[in-house]
Amino acid sequence: MDFEYTEEEETFRKEVQGFLDENLPPSDQRGKGFMSNWLTKVREKRWVGFSWPPEVGGGGGNLMQQVILKEEMSKRRAPPLGTCMMGLAWVGPAIIQYGTEEQKQRFIPDILDSKYHWCTGYSEPNVGSDLAALQCKAVRDGDHYVINGTKIWTTLAPIASWISMLVRTDNFGDADAKHEGITALLVKLEDPGIEIRPIENMAGDKVFAQIFFDNVKVPVENRLGDEGKGWAVTISSLASERSSIGEVTSMYSKLETLKSLIKTTEYNGKPASENPEVRRTVARFEAKIEAMRLNGLRYLTRQIKGEPLSSETSVNKLHRASLEVEMSDFALEVLGPAGLQLREQGGSVDNGKWANDALDWPSVVIGGGTPNIQKNIVGERILGLPKD
Amino acid sequence: MNFGFTEEQTLLREQARRFLDDEASMSVVRELMHSDQGFSTAQWQQLANLGWLGLIIDPDHGGVGLNWVDLIVVLEEMGRSLYPSPFISTTLAASVLGDLGSDEQKKDWLPRMATGQQIATLALFDRHGDPIADNITLAAEEADGLILNGTKQFVADAGSADLFITACRSGDSLKLALIPRTAEGVSVTATATMDRTKRTGLLELSNVHVAADDVINLNNDDLSRIVDKGVVAITAEMVGAGEQVLEITTGYARERIQFGHPIGKYQGVKHALADIYVDVESFKSLVYYAAWTIDHSPEELSRSASLAKAYASDAFAEIGINGVQLHGAIGFTEEYDIQLYLKRSKWARPIFGDSDHHYERVARMAGL
Numbered sequence: 209m210d211f212e213y214t215e216e217e218e219t220f221r222k223e224v225q226g227f228l229d230e231n232l233p234p235s236d237q238r239g240k241g242f243m244s245n246w247l248t249k250v251r252e253k254r255w256v257g258f259s260w261p262p263e264v265g266g267g268g269g270n271l272m273q274q275v276i277l278k279e280e281m282s283k284r285r286a287p288p289l290g291t292c293m294m295g296l297a298w299v300g301p302a303i304i305q306y307g308t309e310e311q312k313q314r315f316i317p318d319i320l321d322s323k324y325h326w327c328t329g330y331s332e333p334n335v336g337s338d339l340a341a342l343q344c345k346a347v348r349d350g351d352h353y354v355i356n357g358t359k360i361w362t363t364l365a366p367i368a369s370w371i372s373m374l375v376r377t378d379n380f381g382d383a384d385a386k387h388e389g390i391t392a393l394l395v396k397l398e399d400p401g402i403e404i405r406p407i408e409n410m411a412g413d414k415v416f417a418q419i420f421f422d423n424v425k426v427p428v429e430n431r432l433g434d435e436g437k438g439w440a441v442t443i444s445s446l447a448s449e450r451s452s453i454g455e456v457t458s459m460y461s462k463l464e465t466l467k468s469l470i471k472t473t474e475y476n477g478k479p480a481s482e483n484p485e486v487r488r489t490v491a492r493f494e495a496k497i498e499a500m501r502l503n504g505l506r507y508l509t510r511q512i513k514g515e516p517l518s519s520e521t522s523v524n525k526l527h528r529a530s531l532e533v534e535m536s537d538f539a540l541e542v543l544g545p546a547g548l549q550l551r552e553q554g555g556s557v558d559n560g561k562w563a564n565d566a567l568d569w570p571s572v573v574i575g576g577g578t579p580n581i582q583k584n585i586v587g588e589r590i591l592g593l594p595k596d
Numbered sequence: 597m598n599f600g601f602t603e604e605q606t607l608l609r610e611q612a613r614r615f616l617d618d619e620a621s622m623s624v625v626r627e628l629m630h631s632d633q634g635f636s637t638a639q640w641q642q643l644a645n646l647g648w649l650g651l652i653i654d655p656d657h658g659g660v661g662l663n664w665v666d667l668i669v670v671l672e673e674m675g676r677s678l679y680p681s682p683f684i685s686t687t688l689a690a691s692v693l694g695d696l697g698s699d700e701q702k703k704d705w706l707p708r709m710a711t712g713q714q715i716a717t718l719a720l721f722d723r724h725g726d727p728i729a730d731n732i733t734l735a736a737e738e739a740d741g742l743i744l745n746g747t748k749q750f751v752a753d754a755g756s757a758d759l760f761i762t763a764c765r766s767g768d769s770l771k772l773a774l775i776p777r778t779a780e781g782v783s784v785t786a787t788a789t790m791d792r793t794k795r796t797g798l799l800e801l802s803n804v805h806v807a808a809d810d811v812i813n814l815n816n817d818d819l820s821r822i823v824d825k826g827v828v829a830i831t832a833e834m835v836g837a838g839e840q841v842l843e844i845t846t847g848y849a850r851e852r853i854q855f856g857h858p859i860g861k862y863q864g865v866k867h868a869l870a871d872i873y874v875d876v877e878s879f880k881s882l883v884y885y886a887a888w889t890i891d892h893s894p895e896e897l898s899r900s901a902s903l904a905k906a907y908a909s910d911a912f913a914e915i916g917i918n919g920v921q922l923h924g925a926i927g928f929t930e931e932y933d934i935q936l937y938l939k940r941s942k943w944a945r946p947i948f949g950d951s952d953h954h955y956e957r958v959a960r961m962a963g964l
Binding site (some may be wrong): 209210211212213217272467470471481484487488490491492494495496498499500502503505506508509510512513520523526527580582583584586587588590591592593594595596 | 597598599600601602665842846849850857858860861863865866867869870871873874877878879881882884885888892893900903906907952955956958959962963964
């Protein structure tokens with residue numbers, strides 16, 4: 209065991225810190241024009257797509273460098289490295305792994321430059337956790353596919369220009385062979401026959417939508433991977449850092465915010481931080497976050513040694529999910545009625561941040577697979593229990 | 597950055613596993629559990645021969661001179677097997693002598709502890725409460741050394757210990773008195789706890805005279821460090837024991853058929869087992885790190901030890917209960933091993949501080 213960084217790693221950390229000193233003012237001093245300047249600078253620095261290979265324009269950063277970059281950025285609450293979030297997180301890596309040369313040249317530079325938004329089309333009205341049962345169908349007709357069906361809960365669909373989606377091209381109604389016959393397609397959302405209906409979530413935001421496809425024609429060259437082999441595309445993982453260390457750093461900042469909140473919030477005329485149950489709860493959050501940090505380092509060590517990870521990352525996903533829910537709920541409990549005031553109302557605390565957090569956690573907790581699904585993954589893939 | 601074990605540590609784990617599999621199967625453990633002594637003296641000698649009794653004792657005093665990350669590898673495996681012996685007591689006592697003892701004291705005791713000739717234990721607190729200085733109340737009379745009168749309860753492995761490192765106070769200052777079992781005025785009553793793999797006892801001191809050379813001055817930081825090491829040792833055992841609960845219960849869930857399927861297929865069972873996995877993985881990471889801080893980053897020890905024990909005390913208590921409950925009626929029988937782990941979880945929860953104590957300590961360290 210050794211928690212030191214090598215000289216090269218320290219040099220890289222200094223480089224990151226130096227860059228951030230120069231280009232990242234504290235959160236409250238980021239004025240107009242900051243964001244566009246930031247995006248240009250980090251792009252020049254090749255930090256956008258940092259884990260991607262240099263030949264497609266990525267940064268070619270190794271695992272430890274990815275960790276260090278994420279860690280330093282989270283420490284200073286840096287904004288994201290691009291606005292094309294889905295493209296950078298999911299679509300880009302899938303295109304790099306499964307795409308044709310032509311697709312890489314056509315899409316990757318735009319994702320790196322955040323030219324437009326991407327969204328990913330998985331869930332359907334009757335298909336959620338059991339994703340492989342998807343029904344939205346595409347039929348091959350000469351040099352194109354014709355899509356009919358619908359996708360729902362598609363995050364960012366109201367503002368996206370492209371969607372990377374899964375459709376069924378074979379094995380219709382054959383539940384036993386549901387993983388076969390799924391195909392991944394890249395579809396332009398302006399194409400005729402597409403209708404996007406935004407859905408308002410409980411926080412009052414319209415970030416996701418239902419999309420209807422009515423005889424939408426998609427050229428065959430927009431297929432990602434082989435026909436019928438789209439399932440692999442969803443579970444693809446470009447060798448990227450998965451230790452969740454960046455997330456842990458931001459969980460720690462959230463914890464710090466909670467600690468100041470309980471010191472400044474009074475109950476019965478005394479700081480809430482004097483209440484033993486409040487103290488215990490915050491310390492318990494700290495234990496979970498520290499466990500996440502150390503789990504992440506343990507799994508990272510195994511990745512560095514070249515051991516394949518099974519589904520151990522589910523452990524931290526489960527911690528993250530319960531912490532998101534519990535921490536935002538705890539803040540409201542501590543604040544009482546003041547915590548319920550919405551952002552534009554008088555008397556709101558931290559401009560309604562806590563009220564918003566308490567309504568916004570599902571985007572994190574449900575988005576990448578519900579906790580119940582994560583527990584199935586742990587039970588089946590790690591503990592070897594029979595499949596449901 | 598490497599949060600993993602070295603090849604040597606992996607070999608040490610294999611050695612521990614082999615020894616425990618060969619020599620301490622569950623039927624042997626059960627025999628020892630029900631014996632008067634509670635452990636095997638023959639095996640104690642084997643532990644000495646393997647170098648484990650002197651694992652963290654420095655080579656100048658007959659030990660191997662390894663560190664706490666090596667030690668927890670052995671402890672984790674002992675926990676997995678619920679191996680009964682005064683290993684933790686002796687190791688903690690050796691560690692106290694190594695850190696705080698005089699040259700003379702080290703020379704007197706450590707080599708014989710490493711060879712297995714002497715068993716030692718700590719007798720620290722006098723009343724129920726947090727493991728802190730306030731709860732050391734045994735008053736010493738100063739007289740060319742110390743004179744002690746009083747009783748220490750719940751002394752780990754009292755029945756087998758040859759040396760009691762006994763905490764007391766004279767005025768405001770804390771002391772540790774090295775009291776051999778054979779000293780005049782010492783009487784010991786061994787007792788068994790609910791977890792018969794962990795023995796305890798009563799140490800009664802009546803006009804016991806402790807020579808000045810056998811006294812160690814103790815400050816609050818020293819005491820914290822002793823307790824934190826105890827925490828790490830106990831929690832490392834909890835990791836192995838927790839994993840074994842998971843192993844036994846997962847095996848059962850794969851084989852036990854109800855409603856036409858193995859019960860592990862049902863989410864009510866599957867998710868409970870997944871929860872155990874998540875918790876054991878997590879307090880495992882926490883205690884590995886805490887063990888590392890002992891030798892490499894002592895200023896971080898208090899926080900990391902408290903985080904580990906707080907998490908583990910709550911989680912392992914629940915794991916003990918769920919292990920039994922997921923088995924249904926058979927889990928409740930004496931014959932079935934899972935209940936022994938429930939008993940261990942009850943034992944481990946309060947030792948060296950429960951979760952209330954350690955979470956409060958974390959809160960204070962965080963400036964709350």
